[in-house]
Amino acid sequence: MDFRVMGLEAPLMSTLHHLMESASPYIPDDDATDAKSSSANGGGSGSSTRTYVRDARAMASTPVDVKELPSAYVFEVDIPGVRSGEIKVQVEDDNLLVISGERKRGGEEGEKEEGKYLRMERRMGKFMRKFALPENANTEDGVSAACADGVLTVTVKKLPPPEPKKPKTIEVKVA
Incomplete structure (x- = not known):
């Protein structure tokens, strides 16, 4: 790199x-x-x-694309061959998105593979990525994750912008 x-x-x-x-x-x-x-x-x-x-x-x-939409932040993670049960998406400290998991080689758990590898280029083992989320990220109930075709998509909705405060009028008393 x-x-x-x-x-x-x-x-x-x-x-x-x-x-x-x-x-x-x-x-x-x-x-x-x-x-x-x-x-x-x-x-x-x-x-x-x-x-x-x-x-x-x-x-x-572990490559990740991060894009900002008008209503959300979207994280797209390439994780081919990883089962959904081996992926963990968490929000720590109210502003840190953590995506982790493990790629395992071979078939089902406990199943012995036949043959031997002549070349192994795909990285196996644990992976983890951490992202600091901006202040307007809705981490309470606005985080969702879906995995399809080897791509994990994590969506973090944005909080609505705060309404501008109206100026407070103070009455001036004449003494």
């Missing part, structure tokens, strides 16, 4: 990007591998670093 496109040319961003890219051969693809390496390392901080980098990459690789 080229951070300059996003207006971030700081050396810190390029260093972080380099670290994430260079760490990818060492990042386990599933929790079982992570648990094995964690116990082999004595449960040290190396496994938590790998987990952090893996989660950061999952967040960065």
